[in-house]
Amino acid sequence: MQVATTKMQDRQKLASYEIVTTVNKLASVHHSSALSQLAAQIKAVTRFSSDPFVKVRGLITDMIAKLENQQDVEASEKAFCDEQIAKTSSQKEKLDGVVAKVTSKIDVATARVEELKDEVLQHEGSLAALAQEQAEMDQMRRESKAEFVAAKDELTKAVAGIQHALSVLRDYYSGSSVFVQQPAAPELHKKSAGGGESIINLLEVCESDFSLELANEETEEASRAEAYEQNTQENKIYKAKTEQDAKYKKKEVTSLNKIISEETSDRTSAQTSLDAVNDYMEKLKGRCIAKPETYAERKLRREQEIDGLKEALRVLESETALVQTRLKRLRGVGAINTQSA
Numbered sequence: 637m638q639v640a641t642t643k644m645q646d647r648q649k650l651a652s653y654e655i656v657t658t659v660n661k662l663a664s665v666h667h668s669s670a671l672s673q674l675a676a677q678i679k680a681v682t683r684f685s686s687d688p689f690v691k692v693r694g695l696i697t698d699m700i701a702k703l704e705n706q707q708d709v710e711a712s713e714k715a716f717c718d719e720q721i722a723k724t725s726s727q728k729e730k731l732d733g734v735v736a737k738v739t740s741k742i743d744v745a746t747a748r749v750e751e752l753k754d755e756v757l758q759h760e761g762s763l764a765a766l767a768q769e770q771a772e773m774d775q776m777r778r779e780s781k782a783e784f785v786a787a788k789d790e791l792t793k794a795v796a797g798i799q800h801a802l803s804v805l806r807d808y809y810s811g812s813s814v815f816v817q818q819p820a821a822p823e824l825h826k827k828s829a830g831g832g833e834s835i836i837n838l839l840e841v842c843e844s845d846f847s848l849e850l851a852n853e854e855t856e857e858a859s860r861a862e863a864y865e866q867n868t869q870e871n872k873i874y875k876a877k878t879e880q881d882a883k884y885k886k887k888e889v890t891s892l893n894k895i896i897s898e899e900t901s902d903r904t905s906a907q908t909s910l911d912a913v914n915d916y917m918e919k920l921k922g923r924c925i926a927k928p929e930t931y932a933e934r935k936l937r938r939e940q941e942i943d944g945l946k947e948a949l950r951v952l953e954s955e956t957a958l959v960q961t962r963l964k965r966l967r968g969v970g971a972i973n974t975q976s977a
Contacts, residue, residue, distance in 0.1 A: 655692060655948045656682070662944040666937050674699050689952060696949045700942055707938045714931045717924030724917050731910040738903040745892045745899070752885045752892070759882040763875060770871050777864045784857040791850040798843040805836050 656679045663671035674695060681691045809832040 655696075655952060658944065658948045658951075662941055666941055668941065670699070670702075671941065693949065693952055696945050696952065700945050700949070703938055703942050703945070707935065707942070710931065710934055710938070713924075717920065717931075721917075721920055721924060724913055724920060728910065728913050728917060731906055731913060734906045735903060735910055738899050738906065742896055742899050742903065745896050749889050749892045749896070752889045756882050756885050756889070759878050759885070763878055763882075766871055766875055766878075770868065773864060773867060777860070780860055781857070784853060784860075787853050788850065788857075791846050791853065795843060795846045795850060798839050798846065802836060802839050802843065805832060805839070808832070809836075 656675050659671055659675040659678060662668065663675060677695055678692050681695065
C-alpha cells in the first residue's frame with residue numbers, strides 16, 4: 637500500500653507537472669502574465685500541498701471564470717463601441733453635409749455680392765460719365781445757340797438792309813413819285829439806267845446769298861437742336877434705367893448679406909456640434925480602435941486560453957478520478973489484510 641501510494645503521489649506530481657507545462661505554453665503562446673502567474677501558483681501548490689489536485693482545480697476554475705468574465709466585458713465593450721461609432725459616424729456624416737451645404741450657399745451668395753458690387757460700381761461710373769457728357773452737351777448747345785442767335789441777327793439785319801436798299805434803288809430808277817418832293821437835280825445830273833441795273837443785280841445776288849445762308853443757319857440750328865433733344869432724351873432714359881438697375885442690385889446685395897449672416901450663424905452652430913462629435917469620435921477611437929489587438933484577435937486568444945485551461949482541467953479531473961479509484965481499491969485490500977491478520 638505504501639508503494640502503491642507513493643506511485644500515485646508520483647503520478648499526481650507528473651500530472652501536475654504536465655498541467656504546469658500546459659499552462660506555461662498557453663502563457664508563452666498568448667503572452668499572458670496572468671497565465672504565467674497561474675502556472676507558478678500551480679507549481680507551488682503541487683510542491684507544498686498534501687492534496688494538490690483540489691487546489692489546482694480551484695486555481696484553474698477561478699482563472700477560467702476570470703477569463704470568461706473578461707470575455708463578457710470585452711463583448712459588452714465591443715457592442716458599445718460598435719453602437720457608438722456607428723451612431724457618431726452617422727452624426728458626423730450628417731453634420732459634415734450640413735456644414736458643406738451651408739458653406740456652399742455662403743460661397744455662392746458671397747460671390748454674387750461681389751459680382752453685384754462690381755456691377756453697381758460700373759453703373760455709378762457710367763452715370764458719372766453720362767453726367768459729364770450731358771454737361772458738355774449742354775454747354776455746347778448753349779454756345780451753339782448763342783452763335784446762331786448772333787449770326788441770325790446779323791444775317792436778318794443784312795437781308796433787311798439790302799432789301800431796303802433795293803427798294804430805294806428800284807423806286808429811284810423807275811421814276812417813282814416817292815422822289816417828287818426831293819430837291820431838284822442839278823442840271824448836269826441824269827439817271828444812269830445801266831449802272832443802276834448793275835447795282836441792283838449785285839444787291840439781289842447779295843440778298844440771295846444772305847437769305848440762303850440764313851436759311852442754312854436755321855436748318856443747321858434746327859438739326860442741332862433736334863439732335864441735342866434726342867441725345868438728351870436718350871441719356872435721360874439710360875440714366876433712369878441704370879439708376880433703377882443699380883437700386884435693385886443694391887437691394888439684392890442687402891438681402892444677400894442678410895442671408896450670408898444667417899447662414900454663417902447656422903454654420904457656426906453646426907460646426908460647433910461637428911467639433912464636439914469629432915472630439916467624441918477621437919475618444920472612441922482611442923478607446924475602441926487604438927489597441928495592440930483587435931477585438932477579434934482578443935476574442936480568439938481568450939477562447940484558446942479558456943479551451944486550454946478546460947483541457948488541463950479535464951486532464952486533472954481524469955487523474956483525480958483515477959487516483960480516487962485506486963485509493964478505494966488499496967483501502968479495500970488493506971482492510972482484508974487486517975482481518976486476515
